[in-house]
Amino acid sequence: MSLTRREALAGAVCSAIGVPAYVPKRTPNVLFIHTDQQFAGTVAAHGCPYVRTPNMDRLAAQGVSFHESYSADPVCCPARSAWYTGRPPSENGVVRNDTFPLEASMPDLGQWFSGRGYDSLYAGKWHIPGRPHDRSFRLLTQQHGIGEQDDISNARAVREFLRSRRPSDGPFFLSLGLLQPHDICYWVFAHTERLEAPIYPDVMPELPPIWHNLRFDEREPETFRKSWRNGAVWQHMSQWDEWQWRYYRWSYYRHVEMVDGAIGMVLDALEETKRDRDTVVVFTSDHGDGMGAHMLWQKMYFYEEVVRVPLVVSWRGHTPAGADDREHLVSGLDIAPTLCDYAGIEPMPQQRGRSLKPLVERRKVEWRDYLVSEAFTTGRMVRTATHKFIKYHGDATEQLFDMHSDRGEMQNLIGSGAADETADAMRRMLAGWEAHLVPSSAGRITDPAWNSPGSQAPSVRPSLPAT
Template sequence: MNVKKQCLFWIILLTVLTVCPAQNNSSSKNKKPNIVVILTDQQHVKMMSAAGNPFLKTPAMDEIAANGIRFEQAYCTSPVCGPARSSIVTGKMPHQTGVEWNGQAIKKGIPNSGRIFRENGYETVWAGKWHLPEAYPQSNSDKHKSIQDYTVLPFWDTSKKHYGLGSKTDPPLTKAVVSYLKKYNKEKPLFLTISYHNPHDICMYARKDGWTSKNDSLLEIRYFGYKTKLAPIIGQDPHYIDSLPPLPHNHAVEKDEPDFITEKRKNHKEYGVETMFANQEFDSIEWQGYLNAYHKLTEMVDVEIGKVLQSLKDNGYWENTMIVFASDHGDGASAHKWAAKLSFYEESATVPIIVSWPEIKQKGIVDRQHSVSQIDILPTLLDYADIETSEKFYGSSLLKLAECGKSKWRDYTVVELADFVKDKSRKGRMIRMGPYKYSIYSTGEEQLFHIGNDPGETQNLVNEVLLASVVENCKESLLEWGNKTNDSFILSIL
């Protein structure tokens, strides 16, 4: 081989070795990742074994946490189903989406996550509970059979009545999702939201219709299955009382609790009925049974999530899929003698938020420092998918917090409450700012807790003279937020 041919040979070889790999890497980077969002209903942030709760086991949720970043100061935007869900799918606060109470639809013109991802080449699929306004669009009773910008995954057997119970809807939902993942052609990247119902069934424990109904499904929640293998967990059989979880240290009603909250314990038959009935009827054993049932319902939905995770692995999604796990709001969980949601107490206002993606540098991160919100979920998804949009968000991508606090984060997180649709004047706002949590209600009543020193929120410090500057700082930040987001309630109350 002469010199010229040798030179030409080496030039071609070097070109193949250096240019071609770069092209392959570029092609890999240009391939959009899949995104799977998994939602539960009425699960507070400590209701998983990964969060240190010793009274239940949630291996599926724990696995997501072990492969990503879990946030311990994670708040819903409102402790009500529809409002919180509107924030998850739009990245906006409930007063902005127009969904401040259940039964409302998102304002026209506000794009949901389905539209944004669909416009960017994704197959967008919604599976399970929606609640904006219909709980399940495919049920016989609902007027709307579709969700705008989403393909609704069929799973509802219209020949059967489910009575709004996750014990009946969650297993067939999982079966439909697993079947879909197995058959999906993968021509487009997948944006899939799987929205489970449980542990929301805990609502039925406190309702009197669950005590007396002839419907076996309702009785199964109230007595939690004396006719089934789940019989022991209710705890009314003395043989099982000793195995019940203890009451939380903050089980007692807070001294000097605002009338805004106390009223709901007494006469809110239409909205907040669970708390009213629980306060009227429960002794300490029944409160323990309530908490135990809540644990078991959470374990039940974790089993379903585990099946989905296995399907993602079996069908080749695991290495190119972001998984986000969250809930719409929490539950009183016997703290403050509170059942269900509709309060700013930590048990009702906090939710699990976990983000897991294949490229995360350090797995199993637990962020205890930053307060995060459901308005951060959509910006996180868009950041990971490298999608730009003209929509204005007030949340931020959570990906940067995986850098272990190196990135600057906002100073506070705000939660809204509109707790009674028949009296639209009843509202409140809460702000988490560092270790402090301040709330103000339409009655003018206020609360201030130091969550670091008093995680159970047993001492209202709002009238402490030495903390007057803290209260003032919280109000100033709330007012800043009100001006930024055009929150008429904040602007009127402050």
């Protein structure tokens, strides 16, 4: 391959400052950056006025942002197992945090890329039980799921790797697991009591205004209520004054800003080493946070603040700059096939998601009409372009929300009469999806009444890629 004069001069400059010279190549590097517990609506470039995220904004400005992006299971271990296997937790076995191991027979992305010419590397939080990540990746940092090292330390490790990487070393697949804004969990533990004033009174003018969905429709599934409304922490938080809820959300935004700084270190290193031109970056989060909506916090349920996550695909010179996709429903199950597609390698077996590359490239493709997320072993969410349906196995109470007129999910339409046909159709969608899965022993639901009432599978089941 011959170099242009500009590329040759760039190589000379890089040599002078000790950075390996950039050499154009056909096979891209793949960089997967993921945060922990970040709601989709916490990126300044996507319209949030209460947070400063210049580095997430930079990714969005260079790529495509998917605004209808949903976690495959809105809690840490299950969501991550879905990323790395392309299979839902009910199939891969990781249906709870730190309890059920990943199915030993299932390959993960680190193993898959390593076997196809890529150097698979990992830094930061892993958190998939039963699959030590040193069996799948070459580790840049050593730590467990909670994170013994902070995000800046992990970002520095990635930066030094990029600076020392030689052009002749071949393509890499690098996954960076960042911890924040997860530590808002501990902030809440420390602030459950009723306060007279903020610990930092000067922030009062900065607190975001109270949001329209602080309250909630009390017709919630009993499974959900037992787990969340009856807990000691929520009993304390339910007594908060409105300013305390605002203080909680303000603090959450500050945690998002912390992780944005770590992302910036990595993006700076990509540009410094000229690898931004041959590295596709996929950025997302495992799940969101309650953020005080419906007077809730944490994760593991299906309200938007918890289940909808940011997702950006960015590759300088290849992806449309600053593009927004608000049309297509995308899932955490789409991560694995997308990364494989950009690397030019075949997808792992029995993938339940689809590559986003055709959507990024604005190609005309048939896309899914609905997606399914799981939670808490027995919980399921069906999302269409217009509605969200929520059901827990063994629980008589269901939820249905009109996501056009009621984005805050304040009015449960189940039992309203006017929405009965919509609810029945979404039960059938769920039945059709479940019928295709091969559940693990941990994810198997054996009760034949699981799909009732009115949820018989359609006579012609849609193929998985079309869902």
